Amino acid sequence: MDYIDTMTRFSRPTPSKIVMLVMDGLGGLPVKELGGRTELEAARKPNIDKLARSSALGLHRPIAPGITPGSGPAHFALFGYDPVKWEMGRGVLETLGVGFDLKQGDVAVRTNFCTLDEKGLITDRRAGRIPTSECARLSEMLDKKVKLAGVKTFFMPVRDYRGGIVLRAKGLGANVGDTDPQVVGAKPLAAIGANAPSRKSAKLLNDIVKQTRRIIKNERPANGILLRGISSYRPYPSFKDVYKLRAACIAVYPMYRGASKIAGMDLIGQPQTLDEELKLLKETWEDYDFFFFHFKYTDSKGEDGDVKGKVREIEKFDKAIPKVLKLKPDVLILTGDHSTPTQLKSHSWHPVPLLISGPALRADSSGKFGETECSAGSLDIINATNIMPLAMAQAGKLLKFGA
Amino acid sequence: MDYIDTMTRFSRPTPSKIVMLVMDGLGGLPVKELGGRTELEAARKPNIDKLARSSALGLHRPIAPGITPGSGPAHFALFGYDPVKWEMGRGVLETLGVGFDLKQGDVAVRTNFCTLDEKGLITDRRAGRIPTSECARLSEMLDKKVKLAGVKTFFMPVRDYRGGIVLRAKGLGANVGDTDPQVVGAKPLAAIGANAPSRKSAKLLNDIVKQTRRIIKNERPANGILLRGISSYRPYPSFKDVYKLRAACIAVYPMYRGASKIAGMDLIGQPQTLDEELKLLKETWEDYDFFFFHFKYTDSKGEDGDVKGKVREIEKFDKAIPKVLKLKPDVLILTGDHSTPTQLKSHSWHPVPLLISGPALRADSSGKFGETECSAGSLDIINATNIMPLAMAQAGKLLKFGA
Numbered sequence: 117m118d119y120i121d122t123m124t125r126f127s128r129p130t131p132s133k134i135v136m137l138v139m140d141g142l143g144g145l146p147v148k149e150l151g152g153r154t155e156l157e158a159a160r161k162p163n164i165d166k167l168a169r170s171s172a173l174g175l176h177r178p179i180a181p182g183i184t185p186g187s188g189p190a191h192f193a194l195f196g197y198d199p200v201k202w203e204m205g206r207g208v209l210e211t212l213g214v215g216f217d218l219k220q221g222d223v224a225v226r227t228n229f230c231t232l233d234e235k236g237l238i239t240d241r242r243a244g245r246i247p248t249s250e251c252a253r254l255s256e257m258l259d260k261k262v263k264l265a266g267v268k269t270f271f272m273p274v275r276d277y278r279g280g281i282v283l284r285a286k287g288l289g290a291n292v293g294d295t296d297p298q299v300v301g302a303k304p305l306a307a308i309g310a311n312a313p314s315r316k317s318a319k320l321l322n323d324i325v326k327q328t329r330r331i332i333k334n335e336r337p338a339n340g341i342l343l344r345g346i347s348s349y350r351p352y353p354s355f356k357d358v359y360k361l362r363a364a365c366i367a368v369y370p371m372y373r374g375a376s377k378i379a380g381m382d383l384i385g386q387p388q389t390l391d392e393e394l395k396l397l398k399e400t401w402e403d404y405d406f407f408f409f410h411f412k413y414t415d416s417k418g419e420d421g422d423v424k425g426k427v428r429e430i431e432k433f434d435k436a437i438p439k440v441l442k443l444k445p446d447v448l449i450l451t452g453d454h455s456t457p458t459q460l461k462s463h464s465w466h467p468v469p470l471l472i473s474g475p476a477l478r479a480d481s482s483g484k485f486g487e488t489e490c491s492a493g494s495l496d497i498i499n500a501t502n503i504m505p506l507a508m509a510q511a512g513k514l515l516k517f518g519a
Numbered sequence: 520m521d522y523i524d525t526m527t528r529f530s531r532p533t534p535s536k537i538v539m540l541v542m543d544g545l546g547g548l549p550v551k552e553l554g555g556r557t558e559l560e561a562a563r564k565p566n567i568d569k570l571a572r573s574s575a576l577g578l579h580r581p582i583a584p585g586i587t588p589g590s591g592p593a594h595f596a597l598f599g600y601d602p603v604k605w606e607m608g609r610g611v612l613e614t615l616g617v618g619f620d621l622k623q624g625d626v627a628v629r630t631n632f633c634t635l636d637e638k639g640l641i642t643d644r645r646a647g648r649i650p651t652s653e654c655a656r657l658s659e660m661l662d663k664k665v666k667l668a669g670v671k672t673f674f675m676p677v678r679d680y681r682g683g684i685v686l687r688a689k690g691l692g693a694n695v696g697d698t699d700p701q702v703v704g705a706k707p708l709a710a711i712g713a714n715a716p717s718r719k720s721a722k723l724l725n726d727i728v729k730q731t732r733r734i735i736k737n738e739r740p741a742n743g744i745l746l747r748g749i750s751s752y753r754p755y756p757s758f759k760d761v762y763k764l765r766a767a768c769i770a771v772y773p774m775y776r777g778a779s780k781i782a783g784m785d786l787i788g789q790p791q792t793l794d795e796e797l798k799l800l801k802e803t804w805e806d807y808d809f810f811f812f813h814f815k816y817t818d819s820k821g822e823d824g825d826v827k828g829k830v831r832e833i834e835k836f837d838k839a840i841p842k843v844l845k846l847k848p849d850v851l852i853l854t855g856d857h858s859t860p861t862q863l864k865s866h867s868w869h870p871v872p873l874l875i876s877g878p879a880l881r882a883d884s885s886g887k888f889g890e891t892e893c894s895a896g897s898l899d900i901i902n903a904t905n906i907m908p909l910a911m912a913q914a915g916k917l918l919k920f921g922a
Binding site for chain 1: 522525529879880881882897898899901905907908909910911912913917918919920921922
């Protein structure tokens with residue numbers, strides 16, 4: 117459950133500022149080579165640990181015990197939206213994330229360019245990870261040449277081998293399965309719709325795949341596409357309406373930018389590095405009272421199973437902390453969207469370390485920010501959707517519920 | 520709430536195996552004569568305590584704070600079904616538990632044979648606890664002689680003085696109160712239906728009671744019946760569909776077997792002792808990837824208020840642990856379905872000790888499995904319906920929610 121309706125009723129605009137720092141995939145499990153500590157516990161992070169001494173600590177559950185979230189649901193939960201109730205597919209998130217102006221009812225698809233052999237079998241699901249420039253060239257070609265009667269189609273590059281397609285027509289459904297079989301050596305699956313409007317979309321998508329195959333047949337290495345995360349767009353109540361916040365997203369990757377846009381945040385610049393993100397934060401400080409600030413690489417190293425790399429990324433982020441604190445946010449949240457233990461090389465269901473700094477709290481005296489301290493922290497284990505209400509309360513932006 | 524829909528969407532079959540060991544009524548309260556320890560804390564249980572050193576500990580709430588569950592709801596919650604949403608009466612559970620093949624719409628009743636005096640007042644609600652053989656003889660007699668126009672009736676023995684009745688006809692309701700007044704010296708109550716289809720059932724049931732009274736009038740000590748847990752059967756989504764698990768139930772008593780059958784588990788053998796249960800577990804190990812393994816006597820001793828007895832039963836179960844571990848389950852759950860403090864001599868609402876052993880967890884280092892350690896455990900206090908998702912996650916059987 118979430119508190120979107122409650123926040124909408126009781127939030128009020130004030131000059132105080134909230135910063136939400138998200139280290140993607142932050143949480144971990146005890147690592148043998150680190151003497152049973154997690155990467156977060158082992159990292160040298162004097163700035164974060166100093167911050168911890170005056171902050172409240174705890175853990176949050178992105179969805180529920182045992183449920184591993186994808187990046188989209190995990191971020192919606194951080195933003196206060198129940199991720200089960202407000203489920204939104206990756207097609208929508210990524211096309212919004214690259215700045216496409218989706219309308220209600222549009223069907224959006226996340227695509228992979230892939231390599232197919234002469235029999236049509238997949239030999240590389242990511243077409244040798246072609247660069248964004250090549251993805252852009254191919255997307256432009258498809259955008260010009262693919263034709264469907266009575267339906268507007270939009271092709272766009274996302275990042276590297278990742279692209280997006282949007283279908284715009286009346287009466288299209290989005291309950292359509294992926295065509296990516298998730299393995300090499302197989303043919304792409306046919307798109308299959310689960311109901312009449314979705315079957316209409318599936319037919320159009322299968323036609324697109326066929327036309328694409330013809331158009332880019334002689335390209336190398338990308339000579340085919342796989343469709344994933346087929347989804348239709350519906351508006352969410354915005355941060356402005358729910359929290360009365362002028363909210364900004366500072367993030368490198370389209371996926372997180374898309375989720376922020378759905379929540380009604382402004383997408384600030386197009387940073388490519390942590391330094392550029394910090395620069396944008398400083399430059400736009402006066403224009404907003406909520407900043408979602410996303411750092412990707414803790415998750416990437418977790419997914420790679422790279423213990424030292426994850427430690428290093430945490431240490432790198434630690435150096436950014438003084439630059440954030442110098443701006444004097446009234447409330448600071450430091451957490452992850454989910455855990456990505458290096459042992460599992462994937463997202464996981466484990467609760468995520470959470471730190472909240474603000475003017476009216478019981479500070480945990482441990483002086484360390486780690487899974488062990490957070491597990492004993494005064495915030496307890498809370499649902500991710502509880503974080504925004506707590507931050508709003510710390511920021512003095514919530515009226516009381518009832519007289 | 521539960522995660523049945525989420526599990527149905529995201530579970531996948533894998534070769535890993537989950538064992539759920541349930542010590543019925545496990546939880547307790549501090550006992551003076553045990554120096555303020557609970558029975559679980561006082562028991563000598565080296566195998567369980569050793570297991571605790573590499574496991575995650577916590578507590579679970581069967582339903583909600585303050586709500587004391589019956590055995591049926593407590594087990595449905597352990598199996599992941601919200602016990603409020605998926606309420607099922609004892610009549611259904613026990614008749615299914617003895618192997619009766621209930622159809623949707625059947626009305627099932629749990630009965631007690633009782634002793635009535637010449638005025639029709641109850642002198643013993645359990646007819647001197649007649650043995651199952653006597654219960655079977657009387658049930659067979661009733662099954663032959665009771666006649667209702669247009670309605671099929673089935674009488675069956677359950678265990679000791681407990682029996683079951685099934686009514687099969689169109690349009691029967693099951694919103695009918697018990698006829699057991701729960702005290703001696705009173706007459707059995709009339710069955711009363713709360714709506715038209717249930718009034719139809721109540722009329723039939725009152726007729727059955729009248730005919731029974733005539734048929735077994737001269738029997739001793741059982742010369743009457745009391746009706747309880749009148750309920751109608753509806754199918755639940757099965758473990759196979761929800762969790763993609765081939766699931767087995769190893770349990771002595773009909774009640775737990777019935778609940779397992781409703782959840783789509785296979786009922787393995789008809790064990791009468793813990794040793795027979797362990798033998799069945801070993802014999803069928805290769806055929807299943809989920810085992811629900813039930814141990815009754817911790818609850819029985821709790822209900823009797825027998826402190827030493829409860830300690831002894833826990834110690835007895837401890838000796839079974841190595842035999843289970845030898846089979847190398849990937850995930851092991853050790854818990855109770857509810858608490859049965861000896862002080863209360865009944866089920867209670869207190870959170871229940873929970874241990875989960877698996878490959879991807881933060882072990883609690885206490886090295887003891889008891890209420891005190893569980894209360895400080897890393898799993899926190901969770902709802903019973905969260906246990907199956909956690910076990911599924913540990914077993915690597917869950918895909919992530921969203922991209």
